[in-house]
Amino acid sequence: MSLFYEDVGDGPPVVLVHGWPLSHRFWEAQVGAFVEAGRRVVAYDRRGFGRSDKPWTGYDHATFTRDLAALVAGLGLKGAALVAFATGCAEAISYAAASDRVSRLVLGSPVVYPDPLAAEFRAAVRGHRIHLLDDVLLRFVAVHGHSALDEQTRLYLLRLAADASPKATADCLAAWESAGPGRDLARLSLPTLVVQGEQDAFVPLEYSGLRVARAVADSILITLPDAPHAAPLTHHEQWSRIVLDFLT
Template sequence: MSLFYEDVGDGPPVVLVHGWPLSHRFWEPQIGPLVAAGRRVVCYDRRGFGCSSRPWHGYDLDTFTADLAALVESLGLTGLALVGFSTGCAEAVRYAAASGRVARLVLGSPALFADPLAHELRAASLRHRIPMLDDLLLRFFAVEGLSALDEPTRQYLLRHAADASATATAESLTAWGTADPRADLARVTVPTLVIQGAGDAFVPLEDGGTRVTRAIAGSSLVTIPAAPHAAALTHAEQWNELVLEFLAR
């Protein structure tokens, strides 16, 4: 089992964790500004996605978190800022709660709590994976039914999502569909910023950022007006500004 990762820049480390069903390419708008701000940026593909290995098993939260821990430890990273997106926030939260290597935590559009939608998506993935992904990536970037992302970029992300392991695409959803992050959230003690698009059509604000912020003591929530679930991409300038300001405190 091997994880593909990119390691660029110099300075305090930032580790980026993408969400289902994407890859490290989701973070393209963040890498340059973080490096320009004097950060070392590590972004990787979760198992089964992008260029990482595609084992048949291991698409559960414990294994995803172990993968993250192994990468961080192999690179000798300490005092890092850990940034998660959507379902990728799950291992970011668990690792931050258990590891002394994390100094700051950023959760973008967190999809942490069990949602019946996960079971629906899994069933759809097993029957007709590509149409399901196409519809999903419409919702990721939609605000009130209108896309906030240009179609060529959406198709670019769809191609990478479609190229992921079919097993990983389906089985990763079991972890989300059965999630109970309350214990992990209660153990997070590092400064935490939660960012979510006010127009998120995938995870409602009350089930995402609001609920997570209530569960992490001392955390703060910032919403980006008229932004979708994938606000880090569609509203990258605002998103990056919020993150860089938080990391500089």
């Protein structure tokens, strides 16, 4: 099992964890901003997505967490900041709660609690995968019913999502249905930042970032007015600046 990753820049390490159903390309804007700010940036594809291997099994929370741990250990990273988005926040939380290699944690639009949407999407993905992904990505960038992202970039993201393993796309939704982050959230004892758009049309703020921030002692919650779920894309300059301020 091999994970694809990019390792660029010099300085304190930052590991970027993308969410379902995309790849490390989601972080294009952040990679440049973080490297220019003097950071070493590692952006990887979760198993089943992007250019990583696509085995038939292993699309569960525990395996994703082990993959992240193996990547960090294999690169010899210490004092790393984990910056995660959406469902990628689940393994970032679990790993940060158990590892001494992580110094700070950033959770962007966290999708870590079970949601009825997961079962709905899993039923649709089996026969209408591309249509479902198209709808999901519309929700990712929607603000008051209108897209906050240019259509060319959204279609680029759709191509990335469509190239993922169909099995991984479906099984990750099953993992979302059975999520139980309470114990790991309570164990977090490192500086933690939660960032989310106030107009998140995919997972509402009160069920996502607000709930996570309340569960993590001494965490910081920053919300972005008129920003959608995929705020690192649509509001990338503001989002990256907030994160870099926290990391420094």
